[in-house]
Amino acid sequence: MTDDPQRRIEYELFLRKFVMIVPTNEVIRQVTHAMEPLDVPAGGVVFEKGEPPRSIYFIVSGEIELAGDDATFRFGRGDVIGVIDASARRTHSRTARAITNAQLLVLSFSDWLDALEDHPTFSSRLRRSVGTALHTDRLTLGPRGGFPEPPPDDGLGVLADSVLTRLLAMREVDAFSSASVQALTELADKAHTVHASPGQLVFPPGAAADKILIVLSGEVHAERRIAPVLSARFGRSQLVLEASAFGEVLGEYAISAVTDASIIVIAQTDIDDVTEDHFDLFTSFLRATTVERERLRVYVNRPPSSPLRLKPKGG
């Protein structure tokens, strides 16, 4: 924890200038208070593969290399390292070593989570921004967006709608898979289900912007008609557009039923409400989207970045 005003100002300037989603003043103050500087000489190890992740590291200057079995990536000023493994709740998958003398700011991951939990408005913005970033990645992956094929029809037909069936479907969705049942139940209770016949347009473009959709049964089709176009199908217990949907991008799509389908409709504001009392909903989202983003980045052969990808704003 630093109490040196000069250092705090420098940290604040750094965070406000570089973080893509600028936190509120309260978050910045809380975070800068908990940050510590770390000078790593060229060749020094920041963390090693296999170590449990405890902190996230903001690169203020210098270059850091992340080396694993598969590939090596380089990061520089404005980048954050360590956040992917911490968010995914796994040991470090790469060793981080300074290529040049590097100056880092270190924030313990639990402090970061505390700041997010203490400031739900910011965590809500972060969720949407991560969703948007994922969607941007998807749009570069061709007209199918890199979405998996829907699962084969299980022959169960249209499922009876109830809180329990919604809950079970939600538990199958990656973004919710590590959330508490209690949180998901509250969300399932606030959600509603719409039923559609084959070919029926369930949501025209613009209609589902602030919602996420989970297919309870049947199959649906999501189509983005503006460039770059994207068209994908989603089946039972799949989140339409996967975690990209959290980016409020569903409004860009026309959603129609391919077969008889039931679709769970969840308002983003309801997710915000439930998250206020059940922060595990957010950490579950964070975990799933981190893995998804990493997977996509590998898919398009880019260095992995983070939900907190830093880059100078305005160029």
Add this chain to the structure above:
Amino acid sequence: MSLLGFDVRTDERRRLISMAATLGVTIAAHTMLETARDALFLQKLPADRLTFVYVALALIALVLGRIGGWLSSALGRRSGLALSLTGSAFVTALIALRPITPPLLYVLYISTGVIATLTILQFWLVAAEQFTVAQGKRLFGPLAAGGALGAVFGAGLASVILQFGAVTSIISVAAGLFWCASVIVAFAVPGDEPSERVDPARAGERTGPETSVKSYSRLILALTAVSTAALLAIDYLFKSSAPKHFGEVELARFFAVFYAVTNVISLLVQLFLSPLIVRRLGVVTAILLCPLFFAGASAAVALTGAFAAVVMLKAIDGGLRHSLHRVTSELLLLPVPKGERDRVKTLSDTLFSRGVQAAVAAALLGLSTMGYAHVPVLSVIVGVLAITWAVIAAMIRRPYLEVFRRALALGRLSREDGPTTLNVASMESLMEAMSSRDESTAMAALDIIDGAKRPRLIPALILLHPSEPVVLRALSIIATPDRADWRDHIGQLLTHGSVELRRAALRRAAAAGDTEPLRRGLVDDDESVRSAAAFFSAWETDAPESHPEILRILEAKGEDGFEIRKLLLEVIALHGDARHRPIVRKVHEVDSSRRGLATHLAPAIESTGEDSLLDMLIEALGDRASRSAVRDALVALGDPAFERLKETLLDETTDAPIRFHVPRTLMRFLRQDAVDFLSERLEKEKHGRTRFKILRALNHLSVEANKDSKLRLRFDVELFEREALRNLTEHARMLSVAAALSIHEAALAHPETAVERALVALVNDKVQQALERTFRCLGVAHRGEDIYGVFLALTRGDKRARANAGEFLDALSFSQSSLREGLRAALDDSDVVQRARLLKDALRLRDVPPSHDLAVKALLHDRDELLAAMATYHVFESGLVTLINEARGTLTSRPHLARLGAEIALLPPAAEDAT
């Protein structure tokens, strides 16, 4: 789970057995060495030479600590101990191989003392690494008993050897035992905990001990000094009294019998009593027992002068010194950070024990020389020392808690939200950043200066910055009526291409009383600029709602009309007062059907104090987008809003999505009556989720009360402890269900169904949430303590952090003893089945389901609808024949469970399709 009747967990067995064996064999070797040493020394040299070796030992003790410390840091604790034991074996063997000469006897005497001090010190440092506080409370008793058994074994073996061989043979055997001990340490004792990479985010751990730790360390050293002095004085009192009551032959027999009996008592206390006392009373209370017993017994000696009283005093010493006293002394050191612990332990075992022993021995010698070493004088000395000991022990409670507080707070985020402090160097950085043409840099600097509440640091020339957001931000900070420099730039801003900038400039100018910009605003190309100008044109009139420009805005039709009125509300929110209430009412009347109106109305209501729209505001609590603004408005309206909110919460027919958000609105009032009302509702509220919201609101109020003592908010400690106990009981109940389900899960040969998995997950959620609620209640009841830190340590921390957190709670004062017992059980680091059993016993629960089916049966009748619904579904889906009728009964008596889906498993596929 148990080892010879002790509470030893499976994963602790190897650690405990190997450590106890190490101590036992080391003490056995040491006892044999002492026997040989005393026999040889007193045979060959006069007794008065002992004074030289005492002094030499005291001096050597000063450097021993450094040697031990160097060994531990260079090799690691375990390897350091192994090496010390190997070295001891080597030195002892060398002595055994040499002919006995007077110089060698000095070497033998001193090396015996050195070996004992060094190896025992290092042993307990290793033990402190191997066990947490919670484990120490259970395991240090049996561990120390290993030492007692070793002493008995060593003494017996020495006697047997003496029957058949020379004294020097004992030294050889002792050397062999030291070597055995080193082998045990090297191959059986588990390795040291891996040292963690220094994490700068946990910087507090590497910046050396804080004041609280230092004062705690000083008290521990004081405790060592006083207790060493008292125990030595007791020993002297006993040994000087005994010869007066026995002849030479009887004396030896008396000592033999006495030591035999007290050794047995000590062993029994070690094995059975001290773990119980420490666990029941806690460390800080248990350390009071020894001095209090000694003070009482010394008073008996002083009053009666009877030898029997002296024997009783010494018997207490014999029974407690190596058991309860030893265990509690070691436990006191466990919460101290590693480096400081090594330093204190070393000082305690060397300088403060050996040094004090030498000083007290000298003082007693002086007393004896002067003829004052009588029983009454000595008993008074013992009594005074014992009372001093007790006083220091009582004083240690607060710093003991403080050390845990520090351990819990380390690395945790401070919720600091005060303004940023600026010094000259930081101001230079900010001025430089503000001068940057880069938008994000300049914006960052402006935000920081605003946060620091130092607007005068921003020069008006920044209004010429090329970036529109920078100018807007700067204008919002510096354009205040008490500054004039910004007004020179308003004319230029009113011709700016940005509508938003023109509007902002107009607003600021009007609010500062400039009329010229208004005239220009009324003919602006943009409607929103004209509406802002209209508002300010009507500013001076008593009835602004009748001003022609305002009327035009209020009567404007369609979406455009609503957009202009939203802008009008925005201006009213920033600059309005009571005169603008009719405008607010009128906008509500005109646009009441529009979605999200409350978001725009609420700030205007806040600035004007319009209280006729209370119901609209409360209804808007259900809308997340409006909620924050609505809450601000309600707080600004004061008493009428507060009373209306109370009525809303009391009225159970209010829509749940609205009622649900009332507690966290009431909490914003930061008033004692808010605390009282919410506390009362916490006990009476039937709806679980609303009750949780009430609790969170009270948590917030208690945090605010901590931050600002001027609020003077008071909380009913007993009520919150009662609530904590209620939630802990719920935690115990759900844990017993989870335990029954987990036994079943473990025995299952086939995979569970999705519903069964969800049911188990839900039960586990309930277990965790009930514990969280318990801690939230405790957080309010003990709002001066970092209970949140305790909860975090328990749920996210490692084993040592969890043990520290548990010990911290154990040392807190609770009005309900069952709460302490329950918490102790809930925080036990055993598995779910054992913990459920401990909780059941601690809280005296009945009706705990012993099997899976009975657990499911209990869930069928649970108050929680989802639990009951899932259990019902599970019964039908899994065909639990013994429960099917029960489940049918549940569905009949609680038909609303069907809404949740409980009956779906009953439906044939065709019926599902038809749904």
